Amino acid sequence: MAGLDLWAMAFVFMLATFIGFDVIRNVSRLLHTPLMSLTNAISAIAVVGSIAMAGEQRTGLSTLLGTLAVVASMTNVVGGFLITDRMLRMFKRREPGK
Numbered sequence: 001m002a003g004l005d006l007w008a009m010a011f012v013f014m015l016a017t018f019i020g021f022d023v024i025r026n027v028s029r030l031l032h033t034p035l036m037s038l039t040n041a042i043s044a045i046a047v048v049g050s051i052a053m054a055g056e057q058r059t060g061l062s063t064l065l066g067t068l069a070v071v072a073s074m075t076n077v078v079g080g081f082l083i084t085d086r087m088l089r090m091f092k093r094r095e096p097g098k
Contacts, residue, residue: 040080047073 050073054066 040077043073043076047077
């Protein structure tokens with residue numbers, strides 16, 4: 001029964017990947033900054049979940065995986081905000097003489 005659940009979860013993951021890729025690919029360029037901000041908020045939820053997982057300290061492996069999840073999630077959040085900031089700076093008007 002556990003094998004069936006694993007296959008079902010793998011199928012849902014692959015389906016979500018293809019649908020997500022298709023949705024993101026069809027977004028117009030003007031909407032990428034708000035979309036990036038939304039994905040940063042979703043990544044922040046992943047940070048909270050990974051902190052909870054690392055904080056349970058049930059086994060050494062779960063703590064290690066939780067810590068790696070915190071690092072990966074925070075890298076995603078910080079990188080997303082840096083990219084969003086860079087994109088927003090591209091739309092600002094430059095002052096003459098600079």
